[in-house]
Amino acid sequence: MKFEPKPISKEGIPMALEKAKRYRLLNEPAAAESICLDVLAADPGSEQALVMLVLTITDQFDEEHSAGLRRAREVLARVGDEYRRNYYGGIICERYAMALLRHGVPRAGESAYTWLREAMELYEKAEAMRAPGNDEAILRWNTCARILTRNPALTAPPAEAYEPSFD
Secondary structure, three states: OOOOOOOOOHHHHHHHHHHHHHHHHOOOHHHHHHHHHHHHHHOOOOHHHHHHHHHHHHOOOOOOOHHHHHHHHHHHOOOOOHHHHHHHHHHHHHHHHHHHHHHOOOOHHHHHHHHHHHHHHHHHHHHHOOOOOOOHHHHHHHHHHHHHHHOOOOOOOOOOOOOOOOO
16 A cells, blocks of 8 residues: 655745754654655755755664665755765765774775765865855864774775786
């Protein structure tokens, strides 16, 4: 049996976004995600809903590994503001790295290192275009730097040597 979601009113969007934020704080990302989808159905260009949706998807990385990563990046591509695409792109990479570490996947330290370094590169791009007084990209970059510094198990993957075949 399939149920079609009921549409919300445009006037209800601000309250719905507040509810989504509250559900994220209550560690109920699936409920927050549903609200974001309702807001986007009513206002497909809502940057606030798109960003909140990216965050709710990353909140679920522990349950939804590569599918969640793909979904978060697809939503992020719809964000029009370049600063936000870089900043939240960094958030996606950073949270994915931490999910890999929590699950202890093979070579998690190397994978997490790579994802954290990608996050840092995106934060640097965001930093270069930030508004005066907006240091959020610097704060996130510093967090990644401290994680890498304090965890010696997080190392770059070994460079793969190329050996030509002479068959």
